[in-house]
Amino acid sequence: xxxxxxxxxxxxxxxxxxxxxxxxxxxxxxxxxxxxxxxxxxxxxxxxxxxxxxxxxxxxxxxxxxxxxxxxxxxxxxxxxxxxxxxxxxxxxxxxxxxxxxxxxxxxxxxxxxxxxxxxxxxxxxxxxxxxxxxxxxxxxxxxxxxxxxxxxxxxxxxxxxxxxxxxxxxxxxxxxxxxxxxxxxxxxxxxxxxxxxxxxxxxxxxxxxxxxxxxxxxxxxxxxxxxxxxxxxxxxxxxxxxxxxxxxxxxxxxxxxxxxxxxxxxxxxxxxxxxxxxxxxxxxxxxxxxxxxxxxxxxxxxxxxxxxxxxxxxxxxxxxxxxxxxxxxxxxxxxxxxxxxxxxxxxxxxxxxxxxxxxxxxxxxxxxxxxxxxxxxxxxxxxxxxxxxxxxxxxxxxxxxxxxxxxxxxxxxxxxxxxxxxxxxxxxxxxxxxxxxxxxxxxxxxxxxxxxxxxxxxxxxxxxxxxxxxxxxxxxxxxxxxxxxxxxxxxxxxxxxx
Amino acid sequence: xxxxxxxxxxxxxxxxxxxxxxxxxxxxxxxxxxxxxxxxxxxxxxxxxxxxxxxxxxxxxxxxxxxxxxxxxxxxxxxxxxxxxxxxxxxxxxxxxxxxxxxxxxxxxxxxxxxxxxxxxxxxxxxxxxxxxxxxxxxxxxxxxxxxxxxxxxxxxxxxxxxxxxxxxxxxxxxxxxxxxxxxxxxxxxxxxxxxxxxxxxxxxxxxxxxxxxxxxxxxxxxxxxxxxxxxxxxxxxxxxxxxxxxxxxxxxxxxxxxxxxxxxxxxxxxxxxxxxxxxxxxxxxxxxxxxxxxxxxxxxxxxxxxxxxxxxxxxxxxxxxxxxxxxxxxxxxxxxxxxxxxxxxxxxxxxxxxxxxxxxxxxxxxxxxxx
Numbered sequence: 001x002x003x004x005x006x007x008x009x010x011x012x013x014x015x016x017x018x019x020x021x022x023x024x025x026x027x028x029x030x031x032x033x034x035x036x037x038x039x040x041x042x043x044x045x046x047x048x049x050x051x052x053x054x055x056x057x058x059x060x061x062x063x064x065x066x067x068x069x070x071x072x073x074x075x076x077x078x079x080x081x082x083x084x085x086x087x088x089x090x091x092x093x094x095x096x097x098x099x100x101x102x103x104x105x106x107x108x109x110x111x112x113x114x115x116x117x118x119x120x121x122x123x124x125x126x127x128x129x130x131x132x133x134x135x136x137x138x139x140x141x142x143x144x145x146x147x148x149x150x151x152x153x154x155x156x157x158x159x160x161x162x163x164x165x166x167x168x169x170x171x172x173x174x175x176x177x178x179x180x181x182x183x184x185x186x187x188x189x190x191x192x193x194x195x196x197x198x199x200x201x202x203x204x205x206x207x208x209x210x211x212x213x214x215x216x217x218x219x220x221x222x223x224x225x226x227x228x229x230x231x232x233x234x235x236x237x238x239x240x241x242x243x244x245x246x247x248x249x250x251x252x253x254x255x256x257x258x259x260x261x262x263x264x265x266x267x268x269x270x271x272x273x274x275x276x277x278x279x280x281x282x283x284x285x286x287x288x289x290x291x292x293x294x295x296x297x298x299x300x301x302x303x304x305x306x307x308x309x310x311x312x313x314x315x316x317x318x319x320x321x322x323x324x325x326x327x328x329x330x331x332x333x334x335x336x337x338x339x340x341x342x343x344x345x346x347x348x349x350x351x352x353x354x355x356x357x358x359x360x361x362x363x364x365x366x367x368x369x370x371x372x373x374x375x376x377x378x379x380x381x382x383x384x385x386x387x388x389x390x391x392x393x394x395x396x397x398x399x400x401x402x403x404x405x406x407x408x409x410x411x412x413x414x415x416x417x418x419x420x421x422x423x424x425x426x427x428x429x430x431x432x433x434x435x436x437x438x439x440x441x442x443x444x445x446x447x448x449x450x451x452x453x454x455x456x457x458x459x460x461x462x463x464x465x466x467x468x469x470x471x472x473x474x475x476x477x478x479x480x481x482x483x484x485x486x487x488x489x490x491x492x493x494x495x496x497x498x499x
Numbered sequence: 500x501x502x503x504x505x506x507x508x509x510x511x512x513x514x515x516x517x518x519x520x521x522x523x524x525x526x527x528x529x530x531x532x533x534x535x536x537x538x539x540x541x542x543x544x545x546x547x548x549x550x551x552x553x554x555x556x557x558x559x560x561x562x563x564x565x566x567x568x569x570x571x572x573x574x575x576x577x578x579x580x581x582x583x584x585x586x587x588x589x590x591x592x593x594x595x596x597x598x599x600x601x602x603x604x605x606x607x608x609x610x611x612x613x614x615x616x617x618x619x620x621x622x623x624x625x626x627x628x629x630x631x632x633x634x635x636x637x638x639x640x641x642x643x644x645x646x647x648x649x650x651x652x653x654x655x656x657x658x659x660x661x662x663x664x665x666x667x668x669x670x671x672x673x674x675x676x677x678x679x680x681x682x683x684x685x686x687x688x689x690x691x692x693x694x695x696x697x698x699x700x701x702x703x704x705x706x707x708x709x710x711x712x713x714x715x716x717x718x719x720x721x722x723x724x725x726x727x728x729x730x731x732x733x734x735x736x737x738x739x740x741x742x743x744x745x746x747x748x749x750x751x752x753x754x755x756x757x758x759x760x761x762x763x764x765x766x767x768x769x770x771x772x773x774x775x776x777x778x779x780x781x782x783x784x785x786x787x788x789x790x791x792x793x794x795x796x797x798x799x800x801x802x803x804x805x806x807x808x809x810x811x812x813x814x815x816x817x818x819x820x821x822x823x824x825x826x827x828x829x830x831x832x833x834x835x836x837x838x839x840x841x842x843x844x845x846x847x848x849x850x851x852x853x854x855x856x857x858x859x860x861x862x863x864x865x866x867x868x869x870x871x
Contacts, residue, residue: 041610042569043579062511065533066577137822141530144628145835152839159844206628211778211817218790222699226720232696239521243531245787245824261577380581381607386558 010299012292013487014039017386022299025292026274028267032466032482034292035267035274041380045264048281051080051257055281067256070127074108075240075252081106081115083126106130106254118250133253135243147206268380294322297329297405297464299488302439307456307495310448312397314441315492321405321436325467330402331442332461334487336388390489393450394458397443401426405464408436450495459489512837513576516588516619516830517601519552519639520664521784523830524571527586527837532827534575540566557600564604572609580609584842588833590636591618591652592643592659595860602858606849613846615837616858620645621652622832623782626821631771632778635760636829637785639664642746642756644763646775654861656766658759662746664785667694670745674738685726693734694742697722700790701740703797709741743788747798757798761808777817784826792818 011019016039026035047061048054049068056068072081086103103122106115115130116122123129135141231249238245246252265275276288298320305313321327404423412435423433431439446456466484512527517538525532539548540563551567554560572580585605589598598616605611620634620643630650636643644658668690675693676682708714718736725731746756754762760779764772781792799816802808823831836842847858 038565041581042573043581044573044577047577061577066575135530138530141626141822141831141835144626145528145838147628148625148835149839152841152844156840156844208629209627209819209822211632211780211819213815213817215792215796215818217793218699218702222789223701223705223719227697227722229696229722229724234692235695238695239535242523242525242533242535242824242827245826258575259577261573263573381610383607 009301009491011390011489011491012296013388013489015385016383017388019388019390019489022292022296025296026265026267027290027292027295028270028272028274029290029295029468030270030272031267032468032484033267033269034296034486035265037265039268039383039385040274041266041268043264043266045262045277046279046281047259047261049257050260053281055279056259061259064256066259068259069256071257072106072130072254073257074111074113075255076113076237076249077108077111078236078240079108079110080257081108081113081254083107084114086122113252115254118252120253130254133244144206147204150204266380268382271380295466296484296486297321297327297462299462299490301490301492304444304492307394307444307446307492308497309446309450309495312443312445315396315444315490316431317440317442317490319405319438319440322408323467324407326407327405327465327467328402329405329465330463331396331398332463332485333396333398334392334459334461336391388487390457390459392457392459392489393454394444394446394456394492396458396460397445398460399426399429399440399442401429403430403438403440405438406433406436412436444492446495452497453494455494456492457489458492459487462486462488511576511578512584512586512842513571513578513580514586514588514830514833514837515571516827516833517551519550521639521826522567522571523588523827524575525830525834526576527834527842529834530831531823532830532834535827536575538567540570552597557596560597560600561604564601565608568604568609580605580611582610582612584613584615584846585611586615586617586833586837586842588617588619588622588829590643591620591645591654591861592657595862598858598860602847602852606852611849613842613848614852614858615842615846617833617836618652619782619829619832621647621650622836623821623829624780625832625835626823626828627780627819629778629780629819631774632780632819633760633763633775635756635779635781635783635786637663637746637756637781637783639784642759642783642785644759646763646767646771648767648771648775653767656763658763660750660754660756660759662756663783664691664694666745667698667742667785671698671738671742674741675732675734678735679732682732689726693724693738697724697734698739698742698788700743700746700788700794702790703794703801705740706744706747709737743791743794747794755798757795757802758807760795760799761802761811764811764813765808772811773813773815776811776813777815778819779816780819780821780828782821782825782828786825 008021010021012022012025012034013019014025014036015033016036018036018038020036024036026037026040027033028035044058047056047058047066049056049071051071052068054068056064073079074081083104084107086105103124104126105120105122108114120131233246233249233252237249237252238247240255241253244251244253262277262279262281263275264273264277266272267274273288274290275286277283278285278287298318300318300320302316302318304315307313319329403425406423425433429440431441433439442460444456444458450456463483463485466482468480468482514523514525514527514532516523516532520538521535522538523532524534524536537548538551540551541547542549549563551560551563554563568580572578587598587601602614605614620636623634623636624630624632624647631648633644633646636645640661640663641659642662644656646653646656668687671690671694672682672685705716708716709718719739721736722734722739723731724734749755749758764775767775781795785791796816796818803811803813821828821831852858
C-alpha cells in the first residue's frame with residue numbers, strides 16, 4: 001500500500017494544524033472538518049487475543065489482567081508459544097492408555113525454548129492448566145493494603161465529622177448553659193461512659209517492617225567461578241515478568257499473551273464516530289469509516305519541471321474525486337499568518353460557546369457523583385489547534401478559474417468508449433481528464449536565491465464543493481452542499497542548477 | 500478475593516512511574532506492575548526511538564508524551580483514558596516543565612478525570628509500613644537521597660549526585676574500550692546488558708587491593724560476550740568488578756554515594772539520626788545489583804570512621820529489604836496509596852485543574868503557605 005500512498009510528498013493540513021498525507025486523515029461529516037488521529041478521541045471498542053482471534057469481554061479481560069487465558073508467549077524471545085504433543089516415550093508401556101490421554105508441552109518455534117526446560121510438567125489438555133506463579137509477598141501486602149484502606153477511610157470519616165461539627169457549633173447551646181453532653185446523656189438515661197466512636201473504631205496500625213543489620217553477601221564463588229552467559233537472563237527477559245524478575249534462565253515461566261484492542265475514534269467537537277471497527281476480531285472491515293480518502297479530492301503530483309531558483313516551472317497535478325457527487329475545485333492563495341489569526345478567533349468563539357454548554361452537564365455529574373457519570377459521557381475538551389509550522393519557499397500562481405470533477409463511477413474503469421464528457425474546461429488549467437480525474441497544470445516559481453539542493457515546498461488552499469448526504473437523508477431535503485477548504489502542501493523536490 | 504475486588508471497583512486506576520529509562524505501569528491495588536517498558540517513543544519523522552526525557556522543547560515534550568501515554572493506554576492498559584483517574588509516582592525533584600506538560604497532556608488531550616501525584620521517596624515506604632527511613636533512590640541519571648521522618652520528606656536534607664546507571668554504562672564502555680575494538684559503535688542497550696549479566700559490586704577489601712600498585716589477588720574470570728551473533732568481545736574480570744566502583748570514587752568535592760547518605764543524615768535533627776541510620780531503604784534498578792547492599796554497608800562503616808563523620812556517632816546501620824523488587828518499589832507504594840480513599844481526597848480533579856491551570860507543587864509559595 002505504501003507505494004501507492006507514499007512517499008508523503010502531498011500533505012493536507014488537518015484542522016488541528018498537523019500536516020499529514022490524506023491516507024492518515026479522517027473527515028467528520030457532521031462538522032465537515034478534517035480530523036487526524038491526534039485530534040480525535042480514542043476509545044477501546046473490543047478486546048481480543050491476537051493469537052486465537054477470540055473476542056474477550058472487558059470484564060473477563062479485566063479479571064485476567066488483560067491477557068489471554070490460553071495463549072502464551074515465550075519468556076525467552078517473546079514470540080508465541082505453541083502447544084506440542086509430547087513424544088510417545090510412554091507409549092511403550094501401555095498402548096490403550098496413551099491413546100486416551102495425550103500430553104502436551106509448550107514449545108517456541110523460534111528459539112526452541114520449551115516448558116520442559118524449566119521443569120513444568122506436561123499437561124493433559126491443550127488449552128490450560130499451566131501452573132501459575134504467585135507473588136510470594138501477596139498475603140502480607142494484602143493485609144497491609146486492607147489496613148491502609150481502613151486508616152485512610154477513618155481519616156476521611158474524621159474529616160467529614162469535623163465538618164459536621166463545625167456546622168453544629170452555632171446551633172448548640174450546651175457549652176453556654178453548662179449542660180454538657182455527658183450530663184445530657186445521663187438525663188436521658190443513656191450509658192454515660194460511652195467511648196468516643198472514632199476511638200473505638202480506630203483502625204489497627206500495620207506492623208512496620210524491621211530493617212536488618214546483616215545484608216546478603218556476594219557468593220564466595222563469584223570471584224573464581226566462570227559464568228555461563230547462556231544461563232543468565234537478559235534485562236528484557238527479566239522485565240517481561242516484572243513480579244519475579246528471574247536472573248537465571250531456569251526460572252523463566254511462560255507468559256500469558258497480552259490482549260489487543262480495536263479502537264473507536266470519535267470527533268471531539270461533535271462526539272460522532274469517525275471510525276468504528278466491526279466487532280469480529282478476524283474482520284478488518286469497519287462499521288463506520290469516515291476516512292478523508294473517501295470524501296476529499298486527492299491531489300497527486302504527476303510531473304514537475306526541473307526546479308530552478310527564481311524561474312517559473314510547470315507542475316502537473318492529478319485531482320481525483322472520490323465521492324458520488326460532482327464537485328467544483330478552485331484554488332486560493334495560502335496565507336499562513338492570516339489563517340492562524342482567523343482560526344484563533346474562531347476557536348475562542350467556539351470555546352465560549354462550549355463553556356456555556358458545558359456548565360450544565362458538569363454540575364450534573366457532580367451531583368450524581370460517579371454512579372451516573374459512567375453511562376453519560378462528559379463532553380470532550382477541545383484542544384486549541386496549533387499553528388502550522390511548515391514554511392513554503394515557492395510561490396504558486398493561483399489560477400483564477402475553477403474546474404469540475406465528475407462523480408466517481410466504478411463502471412467507468414471498464415468503459416472503453418472514450419471521453420464523452422461535455423464539460424467546457426479552461427484549456428490553460430485542465431490538461432486532460434478522464435472520468436473522475438483531472439490533470440491540472442500549475443505554474444510554480446521557487447524563491448529567488450534558493451541555494452542548490454534545497455527542498456522546495458509550496459502550498460495552496462484547495463476549495464472543493466462537498467455534498468453532505470447525512471442531513472439530506474434525515475430531513476428528506478436536497479443534500480446540502482458546502483464549500484470546504486483544505487490547505488495542501490507539496491514537496492516538489494530539490495532545486496537544480498541552470499541548464 | 501483480588502478478582503472480586505477488581506470487578507467491584509467501577510474504575511480501574513492506572514499507576515504510572517515514568518523513569519528516565521524504564522516506565523513502570525500497572526493498576527492500583529495490585530502488587531506488581533503489569534509492565535515495565537522503556538520510556539521511549541518512536542519518532543514518526545525520523546523513525547528512530549527517542550527517550551521522552553530527551554525532549555528539546557515544551558512542544559516536543561507534549562508530542563512525545565501524547566504518543567507515549569497513548570501507547571500505555573491502548574497497548575498495555577487496554578482502557579479508554581477519558582474520565583478515568585490516574586496516579587503518577589514522581590520524584591520530588593521532577594522538573595516543573597515535565598510535570599506541568601504531563602498534566603496538560605493528561606487533562607486536555609486524554610481528558611482524564613483526576614490525577615494524583617505522589618512523591619516516590621515517600622510512597623515507596625508504604626509497602627513496609629515504615630514512616631521513618633532514609634530513602635536512597637539509585638536510578639539511571641542520578642542517585643537521590645531524601646530522609647523521610649515520620650511520614651514527612653526532609654527536603655532540606657536532600658542529596659543528589661549523577662551516580663546512576665548512566666555513569667556505570669559509561670564506565671563499562673570506557674573499561675571495555677581498553678582491550679576491545681569497536682566498543683564506541685555499540686549501543687547503550689548492549690552496555691546495559693553487559694552490566695546486568697556480567698558485572699557485580701565487588702567487596703571493599705578487593706577494591707582496595709585493586710587500587711594498590713601490586714594487587715595480590717586476581718580479578719574474577721573473563722566472560723566472552725557475543726555481539727550480533729558472529730562476533731564477540733571479551734568482558735574481562737576487571738570490567739566486571741570495577742564497573743560499579745564509580746559509585747564510591749570520591750569526586751573533586753569528596754562526594755560519593757556513601758558520603759551522600761551520611762551528609763543527608765547530618766542535615767536532619769540530631770535525635771533522628773540514629774533512627775534513620777537504622778532504616779536505610781534502597782530503591783531503584785541499580786540497587787538490585789548483586790553485592791550492592793553489602794558494599795554500601797562496608798563503605799558507610801568506613802566513612803563513619805573518618806573524622807568528617809565522627810560527630811554522627813552512629814552505632815548501628817540497618818537496611819530494609821522490601822517485599823518487592825527494588826526497581827518497582829516506588830510504583831508499589833503508589834499502587835497501595837492509590838487503592839485507598841486517598842485518591843478521592845487528594846487528587847487534582849479536572850475542574851480544579853482547568854480553574855487553576857497548573858498542578859499543586861511543593862515549591863509553589865501559595866501551597867506551602869496554605870499549610871502553615
